[in-house]
Structure formats: structure tokens, C-alpha cells
Amino acid sequence: MLNISIFKRVVIILVVVTGLAYAMPNLFYPRVETHNDAVTAIEQAGGEATPELAADRSAWPGWLPSNLVNLGLDLRGGAHLLAEVQVEDVYKQRMDSIWQEVFPVLRDARDIVGTIRRVPTEDGTLRVKIGDTTHIDDAAQLVRALATPVVTITGTGSTNFTVDVEGDEIVVALSEAEKLATDDRTIQQSLEIIRRRVDEVGTREPTIQRQGEDRILIQVPGLGSADELKALIGTTAQLTFQPVVSRTTNPDQAPGPNNVLYPSVDEEGVYYVLEDVPVVTGEDLVDAQPSFDTNGRPAVNFRFNPHGARLFGDYTAENVGSPFAIVLDSEVISAPRINEHIPGGSGIITGNFTVEESTNLAVLLRAGALPAEMTFLEERTIGPELGADSIAAGEIASLVAFAGVLVFMALSYGWFGMIANVALILNVAMLFGLLSAIGATLTLPGIAGIVLTIGMAVDANVLVFERIREELKNKRGPARAIDLGYEKALSAIIDANITTFLTAGILFIMGSGPVRGFAVTLGLGLITSVFTAIFVTRLMVVIWFERRRPKTLEV
Incomplete structure (x- = not known):
């Protein structure tokens, strides 16, 4: 019999309402994005909110979902780099x-x-x-x-x-x-360090992936220019603590065997001869935070792990009165004299920093040193205007597809077609809710996947309605025809969507970048399409049938 239990009805309605609730923030994208950025900034500040941050946080109610569909580089604009890692x-x-x-x-x-x-x-x-x-x-x-x-x-x-x-x-x-093996470790380490550095500045859904044997693709939506991205990740931030052999003003002086000659950052024209092998490296750092020295100048506090703390403590105990160079990327940023034994493995890096420079240095040191230098082979800055054009083109394509499907279903199946149209609207809304809930990134190929989903979403309804027509031709009653229509069309619906879902899965596993974006929206669209076709439209038909009790059906 044509019947759905109260429990199933409640579950279906709750799922639909939850999907709509998660999709709703995308209708107010700028407000919700401002709210999310303020919440993140307040959390990073230890819970203290300035009046400006508090006002931004109140732009969206905190009790409502605030997840957004992140816009990819081609929709939002941003920076694109292709880097080659010098593994040698x-x-x-x-x-x-x-x-x-x-x-x-x-x-x-x-x-x-x-x-x-x-x-x-x-x-x-x-x-x-x-x-x-x-x-x-x-x-x-x-x-x-x-x-x-x-x-x-x-x-x-x-x-x-x-x-x-x-x-x-x-x-x-x-x-x-x-x-x-070394090349592979170098690339993997570079990928992880770049990801940590980019995540430190709060960018949304960057694309950081390996290409070929020794290249890395980096795409960061929302960033102003490729130069900003290069400034963030282009520094190796190789920190070392090396013994000082001598100090000179001659840049051509031979450092001698097992020594190196590095320039001073703060002292113009001054060079330091250092022992080649460092006492401690930045790999032993566990934390680095921007701070101020005793004179109120920007500095960076650092702390070693137990291994680094032991080496640092032993050296300072044995070399009291000797200078000790702090080297960053082959430049001496500070060469203080060791006045006493420094136990505990913590210290401070001072220099002619601005507050921004000390903050960026702390970010680089926390993220770790890049194991090798990178050469940028390709760099592009994609402006937001291009992204706006892409979004507009995607909107037009989606609206045309949407309108075409709605008109076709209404003309072909009458009242039942109108029910399918309502389910189609709910399907698209739930798809955006699902994309928001998992934090997916929407790209232009992803919009193509949504357009394809719209076209395929009514396939299941077409199978059901055609099956109902056949049952009516076989002299079935209205209730029995509807019941058999959904029952006999179920296997075909499941088979068709499983094969398409497997295709989307293969595209996601084997593809990269735009192909993955298409596969994600297509796969999630199939899930919402099957749910709305099997459960939502059936619930709507049952509720309508219970209220009208028609003697005949016209499908």
C-alpha cells in the first residue's frame, strides 16, 4: 500500500531542512565570510575581541550554520605559482x-x-x-x-x-x-612546509600538489598577487646557530677550510667567518613567536626541543665569552656574545625588524625550513574581475539548464512534473548544503558538474513517472500504480546512479585540480538526486494523494 510511516516522514523532512540550513549562508556570502574571519581572528588572539572584530562577528548569528562553499582560484581570483624544487x-x-x-x-x-x-x-x-x-x-x-x-x-x-x-x-x-628516496622526501617535505606556511596566514582552501618528479603547483584563492605568495613561501627560512671564527669587512676574504663567509644583515659592509657545521639547526625548533626585546624593539622568541636544548646548552656552557652567530638563509641576522650558560633551550632573535617582519619570520620558523631552494617557473595573478565573469557565466548556464528542465517536466508530466520540479530545487539547495558542510571548493568545472547534475536529477523521476504510466495502462488503481511505479523503478535508478557515481569516483582518484572539482560536485549531486527522487518526491506524492484521494491519475 501507498504509505510512509511517521518516523520516515520526520527523518526525510529533517534531512531536507538540515541541507537547506547549511546552504543558506551562501545566500549571504560576504556577511558570513566577514563573520568567519572575525571568529578565526578572535580565536588566534586567545579569545580577546576588539570592537571591530566583535562587530564583524555579529554580522551573522552564531547559532546558525556558517560553513561556506569555498570559491576556487578561477572564481575568486588569486595567485598561481608553479615551482621547481632544486632537489640536488x-x-x-x-x-x-x-x-x-x-x-x-x-x-x-x-x-x-x-x-x-x-x-x-x-x-x-x-x-x-x-x-x-x-x-x-x-x-x-x-x-x-x-x-x-x-x-x-x-x-x-x-x-x-x-x-x-x-x-x-x-x-x-x-x-x-x-x-x-631523498628526492621523494624532499618534495613531500616541501609540500607539507608550504601547506603549513600558507595555512598560517588563514587563506581559504589553497591547492598545493605535486606535479611531475620535482615540481609543485600552488594556487591560493583570494591572495592579492603572485608576489605576495612568493614572499610567503619563497624563503627557505633555514635557521642555524654557528660558531664565529672571525669578523671582517673584506667580502673577498677566503674563509678557510670547513668555514663559510656570510654577510651581516644589520651591519653594512661587515662579514662573518663561521664554522661550516652548525651547532644547532632550525629543525630542532619547536616554537617561535613574535615579541619585543628589552628595548621595546620587535624580536622573535624561540624554543628548542630537548635535543636542541641540550646541544645549545652544552655549547654555551663551554664557550662563555665567545660570539655566536644566528644565521638565516646564509645571512647573519645577529651575532651576540655568550655571557653565561643558557640552559632550557630558549632565546630571542633581535635585529632591525618591523613588527610585520618579526611576525613573518616567526611564521616561517614555526613552519620549518624548506629543504631545498625553489625556482618559480610560472606565476600568474588572477584578478577578481575574471572570477566574477566566470561566476556570471556559470550562473547563466545553470539558470538556462534549470529553466529548460523545469519547463520540460511541467509540460511532460503535468502536476507530477511540478512535484519533480520542487524536488529539483530542493536537490540543488541540498547539494550546496552538502558542499558547505564538508568545506568543498567550487571551481568552474565544479559548476559544470552542478549543471550536469541538474540535467540528470530528473532522470529518476522520469523512470518513476513512466513506470506509473505503464501501471495505469494495465488498469491499476491510482494508489497501486504509484506504489508499483516507485517499487519497480528503484532497481534501474540505483543501477544508473551507481555506475555514474563510480565514474565520478575514478575521476576523483585519477584526476587532479579541475577534474577533481568536477568529480566532487557530480558525485555529491548524484547522492542528493537519488535522495530527492526516491524519498522526497515520494513523500510529496503521498501527502498530495492522502489529501486529494483522486479516482484517476493523469501523468
Whole structure:
């Protein structure tokens, strides 16, 4: 019999009302966006709200849903960058870390190798010159024992480095498997650090993804220009704490073996000769916050993890009275003298900062250092006017599709077509509610997915109504015809939508960028279409039938 229990009716109505409630904020996009930004700013300020932030927060009632469909780069405008990561930069760092392992082993074997000296190279290898070559093969074997297996998807195929003997030198080089693994780690680390840096400034739904072997695509909607984005992510923010050897005004002075020459940021024309190997690096930082020094000038407070705190404390205890350079991206930003032992692993970076510079430096240090330099191959700034044109074009396409479907259904199925039209409107509203609830990003291809959803949404209703027509031709009564129409059309509806949903799933898994945006709206549109066709239209037909009790039906 044609009947729906009270419980099912309540559940269907609640689902529809919830979807409409989540979709409603998109009708007041600027107000809700202002409210959300104010709420985020107040949370970051520890709950303290200025009068301006309090006024912005009150632009939208706090008890209503405030999730919005985020607009993508092509709709909102913003910055687009394609960066190439210089993965070769990491090889030198790997050689430095391997040298820290090799030196103690060879030092303990000086009775057979004699003197030990690292030879500077430009080919990405580690060359160690041995004083006594009589047992150089034995020394090479000691170094070779330090190598560890590299685990890949095909299994453990090789060690992380190879060791050869050339004359009186032991040559250590990264294996091809280790280079591949290092490249992959470098790209993944760069992706994560860029994402953290961009998220720190509160941007909405950035697109940060790997392209090819060593490239990263970065798209940030709402950002003013590509230069702003480059300023945010283009700095490696490699922080190190290095011992000072000497101070000079000669930029051409040779720093000597195992030393480097870096310029001073604050002291014009001054250069510092530093030991090449840092005592502590920014990798041991756990926190960095903008602050002010004792003279009221902007500065940055930092704190190390236990490992960094121990190294920092031990060095300051052993070198009281010596200068200690704080280096950021190969520039000495401060070179204070160690006046006393500094336990606890915390300190302050001072310099000629503005408040904005100290804040940005703290953001970069918290996010971590990029493992390698990036070269920007492509940069574009997409203005909001272009996004507005895209939105207008999408609106026109959606309205045309919407109007065409509404007219067709009304002319083809009469009153039942009008019911399907109401369900179609609810379907689109619930689709936007679902997109808002999950925080999806709407792009121009996503609008295409919505237009396609509108066209496909009535397919299920067409199957049901045609089936009802057939049952009426077979002399079924109105109630029985409606009941059988929904029952017999159900399998075809489920089959058709499952196959399309699988296609959308494959597009989402295998595709990227615009293709994913299309797949998301298409897949979610299928879910709302099936719900409205099977449950909402049936509930509307049942309520109408219970009130009118027609003797005949015209579909």
C-alpha cells in the first residue's frame, strides 16, 4: 500500500531542512565570510575581541550554520605559482651528515690511516684524504660498514651510499636508490612546509600538489598577487646557530677550510667567518613567536626541543665569552656574545625588524625550513574581475539548464512534473548544503558538474513517472500504480546512479585540480538526486494523494 510511516516522514523532512540550513549562508556570502574571519581572528588572539572584530562577528548569528562553499582560484581570483624544487641541494646536506658519521670512525682508526682531511668537492660526493694509504682498503671497509639499506617499493635493493678508493682518497657517493628516496622526501617535505606556511596566514582552501618528479603547483584563492605568495613561501627560512671564527669587512676574504663567509644583515659592509657545521639547526625548533626585546624593539622568541636544548646548552656552557652567530638563509641576522650558560633551550632573535617582519619570520620558523631552494617557473595573478565573469557565466548556464528542465517536466508530466520540479530545487539547495558542510571548493568545472547534475536529477523521476504510466495502462488503481511505479523503478535508478557515481569516483582518484572539482560536485549531486527522487518526491506524492484521494491519475 501507498504509505510512509511517521518516523520516515520526520527523518526525510529533517534531512531536507538540515541541507537547506547549511546552504543558506551562501545566500549571504560576504556577511558570513566577514563573520568567519572575525571568529578565526578572535580565536588566534586567545579569545580577546576588539570592537571591530566583535562587530564583524555579529554580522551573522552564531547559532546558525556558517560553513561556506569555498570559491576556487578561477572564481575568486588569486595567485598561481608553479615551482621547481632544486632537489640536488639536499645531496650536500646528506654528505655533511654522513661526514659526521665517517669522521669518528676514521679518527678511531688513525693508527692505520694516519691523518684525515675532508677535501672540498663540487660533484656532490664526500672525499676524505688519507695520510697513510697502506691500509686504505681496510679504512674504506670501515666506512662501508656504516651504510644502511634503502627500502623501496620493490624491496631492499641497495645501501644508502657507495664507497670507492681513488688514490689516497676515500670517495663516498649517494646511491641511485638513496637519491630517489631523498628526492621523494624532499618534495613531500616541501609540500607539507608550504601547506603549513600558507595555512598560517588563514587563506581559504589553497591547492598545493605535486606535479611531475620535482615540481609543485600552488594556487591560493583570494591572495592579492603572485608576489605576495612568493614572499610567503619563497624563503627557505633555514635557521642555524654557528660558531664565529672571525669578523671582517673584506667580502673577498677566503674563509678557510670547513668555514663559510656570510654577510651581516644589520651591519653594512661587515662579514662573518663561521664554522661550516652548525651547532644547532632550525629543525630542532619547536616554537617561535613574535615579541619585543628589552628595548621595546620587535624580536622573535624561540624554543628548542630537548635535543636542541641540550646541544645549545652544552655549547654555551663551554664557550662563555665567545660570539655566536644566528644565521638565516646564509645571512647573519645577529651575532651576540655568550655571557653565561643558557640552559632550557630558549632565546630571542633581535635585529632591525618591523613588527610585520618579526611576525613573518616567526611564521616561517614555526613552519620549518624548506629543504631545498625553489625556482618559480610560472606565476600568474588572477584578478577578481575574471572570477566574477566566470561566476556570471556559470550562473547563466545553470539558470538556462534549470529553466529548460523545469519547463520540460511541467509540460511532460503535468502536476507530477511540478512535484519533480520542487524536488529539483530542493536537490540543488541540498547539494550546496552538502558542499558547505564538508568545506568543498567550487571551481568552474565544479559548476559544470552542478549543471550536469541538474540535467540528470530528473532522470529518476522520469523512470518513476513512466513506470506509473505503464501501471495505469494495465488498469491499476491510482494508489497501486504509484506504489508499483516507485517499487519497480528503484532497481534501474540505483543501477544508473551507481555506475555514474563510480565514474565520478575514478575521476576523483585519477584526476587532479579541475577534474577533481568536477568529480566532487557530480558525485555529491548524484547522492542528493537519488535522495530527492526516491524519498522526497515520494513523500510529496503521498501527502498530495492522502489529501486529494483522486479516482484517476493523469501523468
